[in-house]
Amino acid sequence: MGIAFVEGFVAMRQGRRPDKPALIPDPGEWRAFVRGAREGEFDLT
Template identity: 75%
Template sequence: MATETATTPETGGKLRPDLSGAEWRSGSRTAGDVEIAFVDGLIAMRDGRDPDGPALIFTPAEWRAFVLGARDGEFDLG
């Protein structure tokens, strides 16, 4: 995957890291979970059932907001 560039202070201009050598981690041992990887100062998130599919890329500030929102129930369906 080629690296795109943009003005992102947290990453020195890199918007999309090269994920080819990323170490993906899952919250459980069950296949199909969400997986994350920390690469080039960014956080990548993908569907573990489709490892060759797209990944969402977060800056550290975006990731923190996402995690805090999840903890606060912001994304609960009910």
């Protein structure tokens, strides 16, 4: 997955499929994702 910061937004794209559209979460969604990652919400058990 590639992540880029573009004009105040975050754009994410799957590296293996660059022809597909990028996902662009709003700032609140991005903060929630980062917070969840920091808190281990996405850790595999």
